[in-house]
Amino acid sequence: xxxxxxxxxxxxxxxxxLQIDALNEAGCEKIYGDHGTSGAIVQRKGLDEVLADLxxxxxxxVWKFDRLGRSTIHLLLxxxxxxxxxxxxxxxxxxxxxxxPEGRIFxxxxxxxxxYERELIRxxxxxxxxxxxxxxxxxxxxxxxxxxDICTVVAMKAQGGxxxxxxAEWFGISPRTLSRTLNxxxxxxxxxxxNDNSSRT
Numbered sequence: 001x002x003x004x005x006x007x008x009x010x011x012x013x014x015x016x017x018l019q020i021d022a023l024n025e026a027g028c029e030k031i032y033g034d035h036g037t038s039g040a041i042v043q044r045k046g047l048d049e050v051l052a053d054l055x056x057x058x059x060x061x062v063w064k065f066d067r068l069g070r071s072t073i074h075l076l077l078x079x080x081x082x083x084x085x086x087x088x089x090x091x092x093x094x095x096x097x098x099x100x101p102e103g104r105i106f107x108x109x110x111x112x113x114x115x116y117e118r119e120l121i122r123x124x125x126x127x128x129x130x131x132x133x134x135x136x137x138x139x140x141x142x143x144x145x146x147x148x149d150i151c152t153v154v155a156m157k158a159q160g161g162x163x164x165x166x167x168a169e170w171f172g173i174s175p176r177t178l179s180r181t182l183n184x185x186x187x188x189x190x191x192x193x194x195n196d197n198s199s200r201t
Contacts, residue, residue: 001057001058001059002029002030002055002058002059003026003027003028003029003058003059003061004028004029004030004031004032004050004053004054004058004059004060004061005020005023005024005026005028005030005031005032005060005061005062006023006031006032006033006046006047006050006060006061006062006067006068007019007020007023007031007032007033007034007062007063007067008033008034008035008044008046008047008067008068009033009034009035016033016035018063019033019063019067020033022063022092023061023062023063023092026061026090026092028061030053032046032047032049032050032053033046034046034047047068051078054082054085054087055085055087056085056086056087057086057087058087058088059087059088059089059090059099060082060087060088060089060090061089061090061091061092062090062091062092063091063092063093064091064092064093064094065091065093065094065096068091074162074166075110076110077162077166077170079098079107079110082098083098083107089103094106145171145173145178145181149171150181150182150185153167153171153178153181153182154185156170164178164179
């Protein structure tokens with residue numbers, strides 16, 4: 001039941017002392033960090049190390065939300081992973097603790113916001129699939145992901161800041177299967193687009 005902290009500063013001119021002091025005051029027994037690293041960078045050594053160190057019943061502490069997630073989607077994936085492993089999450093500046101009723105409410109609000117962003121892309125993608133089926137076009141062999149899942153994957157990739165392997169883990173499939181599914185989807189969409197253009201000429 002360790003309390004573990006993480007800090008990040010985005011360039012070499014910034015002083016991480018403020019974040020480290022806050023993490024120490026929050027009772028962190030271990031502190032990991034990334035110095036001179038942008039939040040958008042997919043691989044962060046300190047973050048990867050702390051995620052590997054966290055165990056069930058631990059508490060993970062950051063100074064601020066934007067020190068952690070590479071994107072809204074990435075932040076949601078991390079929070080969901082923490083909750084599934086019974087790891088508490090604390091954001092000092094925002095006063096968020098996912099083990100409290102208030103923290104769970106905030107998590108739900110964050111999830112709704114991200115879902116809205118994904119839904120905009122889902123709607124466009126599903127419209128293309130539906131139009132293809134109405135014209136009797138076959139969209140490749142059966143896939144391990146549903147149409148809704150594929151739309152969510154497209155939304156995640158459009159959002160950015162999340163790795164291919166992380167998306168695959170989210171859906172419980174291998175990165176290779178995800179690549180094959182996306183390649184098939186892309187091929188289907190190109191074929192639909194090509195057939196549509198041919199029918200209009």
